[in-house]
Amino acid sequence: MKHEQGFDVTAAEFAPLHHTPQDWRDRFAFRLVKLMRIIPDKFFAKRYGHRAVVLETVAAVPGMVGGLLQHLKAIRHIRDDQGWIKELIEEADNERMHLMTFIEIAQPSKFERFLIMAVQLIFYNAYFFLYLLAPRVAHRVVGYLEEEAVTSYTQYLAEIDAGNIENIPAPQIAKAYWNLPDDARLREVVIVIRQDEAEHRDTNHHFADKIVERAAP
Template identity: 70%
Template sequence: MYDQSHKPDPDLTLHKPPADIHDRIALKTVKFMRVFADAFFAKRYGHRAVVLETVAAVPGMVGGLLQHLKALRHIRDDQGWIRELLEEADNERMHLMTFIKIAQPTLLERGLIMIGQAVFFNFYFFLYLFAPRTAHRVVAYLEEEAVVSYTQYLEQVDAGRQEDVPAPQIAIDYWHLPSDARLRDVIIAVRADEAGHRDANHRFADQLAAG
């Protein structure tokens, strides 16, 4: 269960300008990834969500694992990082489970899921291992792009170019949505999650930069 009823409305326009070379590398990496997503999926936002949420669920699990090992090595408290990162991973997994119900992935997209997850897991694991600050900044900028993508998805639904289908029961249960909730309600809930992950990963990166 994931209750958003007491969460403040997120800032959907927030963008953190790069402060140094590490941040610029993170931002350029994300912009590079965005080019391929836009070229392949175009306006097929439901299918884009299925593939990208598979990748999005990787960083929290990797970060949680490596923070767990670090806390054990240094015999110190993790200051809540492990739980927050694992909760992020699980939240992204629920996004995937939801959009699989909305946009049935094709065989090609299922293949992309397998390849994308394998490539991104290894890339992110070693990035986090050697440059955790940059890793968190990459995720934060990915989430900035996710907020933009879900806003565009919502605009398509509102304009009638995407059918506002009933929300899957898994989404209604997870976000405590009304029983008659529609796709529009799901997109708003998911977008708010992504904005929260954006802010959290910018915060993690800032804390690591501050030592």
């Protein structure tokens, strides 16, 4: 997503929003996401660039799956999709650009590249059936995943600001996609990606809420 962004923001000034679970479906989605976070936390710890590579592999799946199934549903019911398909496909492409950016930054090992393929294989199939059977829960899962992503990128930014992670020059792919200045660095990349994740968080929680509204008597 190409957007204007101020880069003087600090990690502490960005307040992550949280959707409070309203029923057992929301609680299931929330607990599932918390469970999914355990392995990356243990495996990558504060290696935020490498963590981002694997997590963005997961994040790039839901938009494409949701867009595909919404497309088929719109055709099946011969109705307008109200913009959902475009929004979801754009989300998937945006997450793919996050992945491509962090591939340049982190330079993942062969094992991590294998992990990317394994994670994608497992998550794609699991999410496909989740969205097929329970789209509200699927969107809520993504909303909570994006909440965790915002938290992770906020921690990443704090480590950069503290001098614990080198503020290296931004890769060219990031400067071109987000229209960053020529002298942009890692800090600016983390800020724009965090903003993207916040937008995806809000979009998916909104979609879940709309499904609740449609189901209401």
